[in-house]
Structure formats: C-alpha cells, structure tokens
Amino acid sequence: MRRRSLLMAGGAVAGSSLMPPRAHAEPEAVDVLLVLAVDVSRSVDEDEAKLQREGYRAAITDPRVIEAVQGGMLGAVAVTYMEWAGAEYQRQLLPWMKLSGTADAERWASALAEAPRASLSWTSISGAITFGMALLEQSPFEGMRKVIDISGDGVNNSGQPVEQARDAAVARGIVINGLPIMNDRPSFGRRPAVPLDQYFAESVIGGPGAFLVAADDFTSFGAAVRRKLIREIAGRPMPLQPA
Template structure:
C-alpha cells in the first residue's frame, strides 16, 4: 500500500520515471535526502538542485556507475524540513547511462520546490527509510545521503532515527553545508561537520563530504556520489 501511494503521488505530479523489472539488481539504492528548511533561501536552493543535477550527469559519475558490478544504480530524491514536512520529489529511477541521468536531471529541474519551517534531520531520515523499504530494485547496498545547513531542531533527535536506520543495515552519509548564516542567522551550537559526524552519519563505511558553502556544493556532491557508488 505504501509503495502504491508513493508511486501514485509521483505520477500525479507528472514526474516521469522508469519502472523496474521485478527485483532488477543495482549496485546501490541511494536516497538523496535534501534540506529545504527556511534557513535555505531561493539562491541557495537553486545551487543545491543544480549541484545534484550537475553531479548525476557528470561523465565521471556516469563512468563510475557503468563500472559497477551491476552497471546501474537507483536514486530517489527526497526533500525535508520540519518534522511535519517530508516529500518524495522524484521516485526511484534506474540510472545506467548518460541518457538516464539526463532525464533524471530534467525531471528535477521541473519539480516544484517549497521552503518550510524548521530542520528535522530525524524526519528526513525516517522518510528516507520508508522510501528505501519501498524500493522496487534489488540493491547490494542501501544508502541515505543527508545534506543540510543546520542541526536538528524539530522532532526526535537525529541520533534516534540514525540508529534505527543503521540497525536495518542502511548506511547514512552526510553532506553538511558550512553556510556562514545557517539556522536563521544563528550559528549551530557545535561546528556543523562535527555535529554530522557525531549525530547523523552511521553504518559500515559511513563518511562525510563537507561543502564549504553553497557555491561549492556541486563539487562536493560529485565527489560524494563517486565515492558512494564506487
């Protein structure tokens, strides 16, 4: 029932995607869980999405995908803000070549975006867990890629959601954006990369890829995708 509702929501939004064959194998099922809380303004939101579009279509990323044992990955794109808001923006999409990646990037460019309330990393992780549970592919690894510019300030602690996901064999990697004006102009209580390392990432081989600011976000995403896929 949950899978049907997710797919129906994507169809209603007019988002194209390729349906998987039954248990089609992929090297990794990757949920991109992206912060759209109100601390991220329109310019920063644009740089985030452009960074993901450029990274997924980058020739080095495509080469890494094609070099995997299965020669393909599955990506779902989730946006999250406060505990009351998580949204599946792009459903599971199989990417095996440049044409697949370009179609995915075009769909992301056309998808509407909102900016809402607080920052619930725990809510984003919980949503990503649900999306992974409904993945129609057969991955060798399951990964949640959390990116954001602030600490958890809504809903349960991030550690609670992280530990639940890790217990299910999911790896959570982090992409903290070291913005100079996060969380409505207030700096986090600890350096954001330290917070992500201690409270967000987890699982076998989990790692951080730090973006020094929104301008360098795309480069950081590209490095992170190559490492995650490889």
C-alpha cells in the same frame, strides 16, 4: 496502500522514463539504492535552493559519476530524490529511477529541473532519515547496498533525536552519509554547539564506511556532491575532509 499514498504525497514527477517497474515484476538488481535527501528548510533561500538542485543535476550527469556507476558489479544504481524540512514535511520529489548511463542521467537531471520547490520552517534530519528508510523499503529495485545521503545547513531541531533515527537505520543495514553546508548566514532554531561538520560526524552519519564531505557554502555545493556521489557509488571508504 502505504506505498501508493506515500508516492502521491511525494508529488512524483510523471513521465514514462521515470515510472517504476510494474508491481508484479521481480525486483531488478542494482549496485546501490541511493536516497538523495535535500534540506529545504527556511534557512535555505531561493538562490541557495537553485544552487543545490543545479549541483545535483550537474553531478549526476558528470562523466566521472557515470564512470563510477558503470564500473560497479552490475553497472547500474537506483536513485530517488526527496526534500525535507521540519518533522511534518518530507516529500519524494522524483521516484526511483535506474541510472546506467548518460541518457538515464540526463533524463533524471531534466526531471529535477522541472520539479516544483517548497520551503518550510524547522529542520528535522531525523524525519528525513525515517522517510528515507520508508523509501528504501518501497523501492522497486533490489540494491546490494542501501544509502541515505543527507545534505543540509543546520542541526536537527524538530522531531525525534537524530541519533535515534540514525541508529534505527544502521540497524537495518542502511548507510547514512552526510553533506553539511557550512553556511555562515544566520540559521533558524538552535545553533550547533560544535561546527556543523563535526555535528554531522558525531550525530548524523552511520553504518559501515559512512563518511561526509563538507561544502564551505552553497556555491561549492556542486563540487562536494560530485565527489560524494563518486565515493558512494564506488563504495570506497573516505576520510572526513572539506570539498
């Protein structure tokens, strides 16, 4: 019941290519279970939201990302896409989907292009992590690694402290990687006492091999996503550095 209500609340896009396997089937193994958790708080305007989505669509279909997917032990990953804002808002926009080649990636990108968008106040990175943990638990796939990928342009200002959510996820064997967007526009809520990439490094990312890739702004977001996906899928550690 919990799984069904969460998927319905998530507004998952319908389509046979995106539907998870039947509940009674044995979980299919993949190299990585990857939750893409994307900030849609009020500091992200319509143009920036489009740049984020186009960045993910372009990255997932990039030949270099597909090569990384196919180079894994099993040659496949499972991805779900969620959006988040304040503590009261997390939504699974696309259900779990197996990606093993170009055709899968293109279907995923098309579904994301058609999905509706919302924008709400406040920024709860902790809420995004907690919701991402639930999505991982309910995945119809079995992953050799479990990763939550947090992208956002502000600090946690809603819900429980982000460090608590991060530590709970890491305790369950989940890796949290980050993509801070170093936006110079005014943000809502409190400003970080340190640069946003430092904040992500100290308070958001965690787990073995966790890393972040900072995007200078929304226009450089797509390149940052591509680089980060390749590293996440390949499972190789990476130094902290800008896109």
